[in-house]
Every structure is written in structure tokens, then in C-alpha cells.
Amino acid sequence: MENLIAKYNIxxxxxxxxxxxxFWNKEGIQKSVWIESVKQSFAESNAKEGISLYIHLPFCESLCTFCGCNKRITKNHGVESPYITAVLKEWDLYLALFDEKPIISELHFGGGTPTFFAPESLDFLLSGILDKGIIPEKHSYSFEGHPNNTKKGHLEVMAKHGFRRASYGVQDFDEKVQRSINRVQPYENVEVVTKLSRELGYNSTSFDLVYGLPFQTIGSIEGTIELVKKLMPERIAFYSYAHVPWMKGNGQRGFDDNDLPTPEGKRAMYEAGYRLLLEAGYKEVGMDHFALETDEMYISYNAKTLHRNFMGYTASKTQLMVGLGVSSISDSWYAFAQNVKTVEEYYEEIEKNEIPIFKGHLLTEEDLIIRKHILNIMCHFETDWNEEALQHKLVFEAEDRLQEMIQDGLLTIENCTLTVTEKGKPFVRNICMAFDEKLLGIKPGTQLFSMTI
Ligand SMILES: C[S@@+](CC[C@H](N)C(=O)[O-])C[C@H]1O[C@@H](n2cnc3c(N)ncnc32)[C@H](O)[C@@H]1O
Ligand code: SF4
Incomplete structure (x- = not known):
């Protein structure tokens, strides 16, 4: 395993x-084209499966110096009301494109810190969103909460509106690690919110853990997972720390590069964490994700209905995902579009009654085929090209590029069916990369992505 990680960690x-x-089109997407694709997707899919909504709530009270998310640090809670007003206005702009009420099958609050907002503000926002749609019996509503500021009031308000899943940022329980990333968060805080969520009817709690942070050691990973086992959240995301200091304004300061583990140390942390999570009873579900067998995510992974979009893995799929709020990305299946990235630009666009996208991509026939294979591999660890509609010259070229990984035992290809082996699961990104010929055009020395491990 160690040799394989060394070889494939790129x-x-x-x-x-x-x-x-x-790799989205350099020319972007015309707003009219985006709008047409949303209309088409809605008409095709709303009655059948509903839509997904992602709402980005960007504010945080203090900066965690490892964070790569789009956030705005402030202690001024006067920002809540104007932001919610703008999001509701954006929702109205989308509603105007729909010829019937949207069935809101999935809803996710991401951030930033959604629990920065007062429970009353979240209540107002949720009423404004959900009153204009239909909540189907089977729905999946979730939020990302900071364990230090998620209070009973937040959980109650969201539970009232149908939320049953809470995801908490834990990262690492070690105090030295926490101090170095400016995020001191004792175990007790996580314990309180986890237990409270369960008491209030949340049936799936998820923890985000990160490996590769400054001052982390195998010992701190072991200690963290020991504490995780006391609470046994239904899901775990075990992320590789994405050190992306080349992205401007992401606040990745506050510790020295020398305080980061070496690539070998980081790999050892990944292996230790991976083994400990499996030993604790978690099952690997797609990339970076683990779930208990009873959790909907594992059930849907087994039933091959797991899906992946900008929210990460989701237990069910909708063709249309609308992202509201600053920096959110929407996906109409035929096209992607991203909202402007600063709060000021966002307000400006909304003020003009403009859907606030600033870039996007209209998928070609070829993109749609490759997308399907990459989704299959990321979600089900297998794909096939038996049907003509799933065949393409790029697929056959990928087959050639995969020969070395086949030799290394990471996957098999038989009868036009690619299956990722147990050994290959941690390398699922590398396998997908063989299908992504756009990567071949990257100039040497340009780093667009973080390391796979
Ligand atoms: C929006 S935050 C979670 C909610 C809340 N703001 C909090 O911090 O608890 C989303 C998650 O992204 C992950 N994350 C943020 N920056 C990261 C980075 N540079 N590398 C890897 N994971 C990161 C963290 O695990 C974090 O919990
Ligand atoms: S990790 Fe969460 S709380 Fe910390 S800065 Fe990022 S979004 Fe905000």
C-alpha cells in the first residue's frame, strides 16, 4: 500500500x-443559455424527482487558518438580514423560470457557518424558501454546523422545517493541532451537539475529519478516532488537508509550512485513519467518505443510487441542483454555472434582478459521456461501456492509460466493465483522471488541484 500511495499521490x-x-469554457456561458438549460431541466425532472437546493451562508465569527472554503469573517450579525433578503430574491429569480411549484427533494445549508445565523434568521429564510415549494415525503435536508456555535435553537428550527441530518466540522481533537489552525473546540462541545441532534430527531450525524494538518501526528489521529468512537456519528468525511496557498484570500496563514507533516507522514496518517475507521465498523462509501451500515448513504451506495455533485456525495439524485448565495455552483445537468464570489458583487447583481452567475460551462455530448463514467466510478466504484451511448474514443484511450493501474491491481476491465478493486478504492481519483483528457493539456509546473492523498 505504501508504495502505491507514493506512486499515485499526485x-x-x-x-x-x-x-x-x-476546464470550464474560457468564454463562459451566456446567461440566456444558462436560463434555458435550467428551464429544460426543471420541465424534464421536477415532477419525477424534484430538485436540490444548495444555499451558501458565508459568514464565520473567526477564521480557521486551514480553511479553503468561501467565507467572510465578521462578528457583526447585522449582516444576516440583508444576506437573507438577497438569497430570497435570488430564489424568486429562479422561481420565475419554473412553470410549477418546485418539489424540494434535497436542501443543504453550507458555508461558511450556517449556524452563524440566529435561529430566527434561519427560520425566516427557510419559510421563505420552502413556502414557495413542495416538501415531498421523502426528502433529505441537512446543514453544516460549527460545534462551538450550534445551539438547541438552531437544531429545533431546522428540525421543524424537515432537517434530519447534521454535519459537524471536527477536523482533529488534539489541542495543539486545534490551536495551530485557530479553532479550539473541546470534545465536550462536539459531544453536546451530537447528543442534542439525536435527541431532536436528527437520524444522521456526520463529522468532518482532516488529515495532514499542522502538528498532526499518527497519535493525534488515533486519539481523535478514539473520541469519535465514543459518539459513533453515522457518517465520517475523512478529508486530505488541501493546502492551496496559491488561492488568494483563503486565509491559509497562521502556521508555517514547516509545521505541516511530510508527504510520507501525511500518507501514514491516511492509512492509520483508514484502518481505524474500518475497524470501528465504518464502511468506505465513495472517496473520503465512510458510513455505518444503517445509514442512508451506505444503503444508497449498496443500491447504486449514490450520487455526487457540488455538495459532495448525496444519497439520491436530482437532475437539477440550484445553488443560491455567494459563490454557489448550480448544475442543470446540461450546464454548470457559478455565482459571483464576493458578498458585495452578489448584492449588486441581485439588486439589478440578475441571476448572479459569472461563469459556467455548457456540456458537450462528449462531456456528458465522460461525466457519466466519472460519476459511476466515484459513486459505485464501477462503470461499463456496453451500450453504444456510453462509448467514445476517449473511453478507449482511457482504457489504454489504465493498463499500469490494472497491473498494480487497482482495477479490472473485463467485457467493457471497469471494476475498482478493494486495493484500488483509495485511488479512485487517479482512475477517474484517466478518463479526463483535459488534464493532459495542463502545462508542467501549473498546480490547479491539491494532492490526491
Ligand atoms: C464549511 S466547513 C464546515 C462548517 C463550519 N464552518 C465548521 O467549520 O465547522 C466545511 C468543511 O470543509 C473542510 N475543509 C475546509 N477547508 C479545508 C481544507 N483546506 N482542506 C480539507 N478540508 C477542508 C473542513 O473539514 C470543514 O469542516
Ligand atoms: S472551517 Fe468553518 S468556521 Fe472555520 S473559517 Fe472555514 S467555514 Fe469558517
Missing amino acids: PGPRYTSYPTVP
Whole structure:
């Protein structure tokens, strides 16, 4: 395993979309084209499966110095009301494109820190969103909460609106690691919110853990997982720390590069964490994700209904995902579009009654085929090209590029069916990269993505 990790640990995309954002059309997408694709997708899919909504709530009270998310640090809670007003206005702009009420099958609050907002603000936002749609009996509503500021009031309000899944940023329980990333968060805080969520009817709690942070050691990973086992959240995301200091304004300062583990140390942390999570009873579900067998994510992984989009893995699929709020990405299946990245630009666009996208990509026939294979591999660890509609010259070229990984035992290809082996699961990104010929055009020395491990 160690040799394989050394060999395959290269910069690579996380494939929350294909094409990945750096390879979207340079010319972008015309707003009218985006709008038409949303209309078409809605008409095709709303009655059948509903839509997904992602809402980005960007504010945080303090900066964690490892964070790569789009956030705005402020202690001024006066920002809540104007932001919610703008998001509701953006929702109205989308509603105007729909010829019937949207069935909101999935809803996710991401951030930033959604629990920065007062429970009353979240209540107002949720009423404004959900009153204009239909909540189907089977729905999946979730939020990302900071364990230090998620209170009973937040959980109650969201539970009232149908939320049953909470995802908490834990990262690492070691105090030295926490101090170095400016995020001191004792175990007790995580314990309180986890237990409270369960008492209030949340049936799936998820923890984000990160390996490769400053001052982390195998010991701190072991200690963290020991504490995780006391709470046994239904899901775990075990992310590789994405050190992307070349991205401007992401706040990755506050510790020295020398305080980071070596690539070998980071790989050892990954292996230790991976083994400990499996020993604790978690099953690997797609890339970076683990779930208990009883959790919907594992059930849907087994049933081959797992899906992946900009929210990460989701237990069910909708063709249309609308992202509201600053920097959110929307996916109409035929096209992607991203909202402007600063709060000021966002307000400006909304003020003009403009859907606030600033870039996007209209998928070609070829993109749609490759996207399907990459999704299959990321979600089900297999794909096939028996049907003519799934065949393409790029697929056959990928087959050639995969020969070495086949030799290394990471996958098999038989009868036009690619299956990732147990050994190959940690390398699923590398396998997908063989299908992504756009990567071949990257100039040597340009780093667009973080390392795969
Ligand atoms: C929006 S935050 C979670 C909610 C809340 N803001 C919090 O911090 O608890 C989303 C998650 O992204 C992950 N994350 C952020 N920056 C990262 C980075 N540079 N590398 C890897 N994971 C990162 C963290 O695990 C974090 O919990
Ligand atoms: S990790 Fe969460 S709380 Fe910390 S800065 Fe990033 S989004 Fe904000």
C-alpha cells in the first residue's frame, strides 16, 4: 500500500463536477443559455424527482487558518438580514423560470457557518424558501454546523422545517493541532451537539475529519478516532488537508509550512485513519467518505443510487441542483454555472434582478459521456461501456492509460466493465483522471488541484 500511495499521490481533482471548474469554457456561458438549460431541466425532472437546493451562508465569527472554503469573517450579525433578503430574491429569480411549484427533494445549508445565523434568521429564510415549494415525503435536508456555535435553537428550527441530518466540522481533537489552525473546540462541545441532534430527531450525524494538518501526528489521529468512537456519528468525511496557498484570500496563514507533516507522514496518517475507521465498523462509501451500515448513504451506495455533485456525495439524485448565495455552483445537468464570489458583487447583481452567475460551462455530448463514467466510478466504484451511448474514443484511450493501474491491481476491465478493486478504492481519483483528457493539456509546473492523498 505504501508504495502505491507514493506512486499515485499526485495533484488531482475531487470530481464534484466534470468538467472540473478550471476546464470550464474560457468564454463562459451566456446567461440566456444558462436560463434555458435550467428551464429544460426543471420541465424534464421536477415532477419525477424534484430538485436540490444548495444555499451558501458565508459568514464565520473567526477564521480557521486551514480553511479553503468561501467565507467572510465578521462578528457583526447585522449582516444576516440583508444576506437573507438577497438569497430570497435570488430564489424568486429562479422561481420565475419554473412553470410549477418546485418539489424540494434535497436542501443543504453550507458555508461558511450556517449556524452563524440566529435561529430566527434561519427560520425566516427557510419559510421563505420552502413556502414557495413542495416538501415531498421523502426528502433529505441537512446543514453544516460549527460545534462551538450550534445551539438547541438552531437544531429545533431546522428540525421543524424537515432537517434530519447534521454535519459537524471536527477536523482533529488534539489541542495543539486545534490551536495551530485557530479553532479550539473541546470534545465536550462536539459531544453536546451530537447528543442534542439525536435527541431532536436528527437520524444522521456526520463529522468532518482532516488529515495532514499542522502538528498532526499518527497519535493525534488515533486519539481523535478514539473520541469519535465514543459518539459513533453515522457518517465520517475523512478529508486530505488541501493546502492551496496559491488561492488568494483563503486565509491559509497562521502556521508555517514547516509545521505541516511530510508527504510520507501525511500518507501514514491516511492509512492509520483508514484502518481505524474500518475497524470501528465504518464502511468506505465513495472517496473520503465512510458510513455505518444503517445509514442512508451506505444503503444508497449498496443500491447504486449514490450520487455526487457540488455538495459532495448525496444519497439520491436530482437532475437539477440550484445553488443560491455567494459563490454557489448550480448544475442543470446540461450546464454548470457559478455565482459571483464576493458578498458585495452578489448584492449588486441581485439588486439589478440578475441571476448572479459569472461563469459556467455548457456540456458537450462528449462531456456528458465522460461525466457519466466519472460519476459511476466515484459513486459505485464501477462503470461499463456496453451500450453504444456510453462509448467514445476517449473511453478507449482511457482504457489504454489504465493498463499500469490494472497491473498494480487497482482495477479490472473485463467485457467493457471497469471494476475498482478493494486495493484500488483509495485511488479512485487517479482512475477517474484517466478518463479526463483535459488534464493532459495542463502545462508542467501549473498546480490547479491539491494532492490526491
Ligand atoms: C464549511 S466547513 C464546515 C462548517 C463550519 N464552518 C465548521 O467549520 O465547522 C466545511 C468543511 O470543509 C473542510 N475543509 C475546509 N477547508 C479545508 C481544507 N483546506 N482542506 C480539507 N478540508 C477542508 C473542513 O473539514 C470543514 O469542516
Ligand atoms: S472551517 Fe468553518 S468556521 Fe472555520 S473559517 Fe472555514 S467555514 Fe469558517
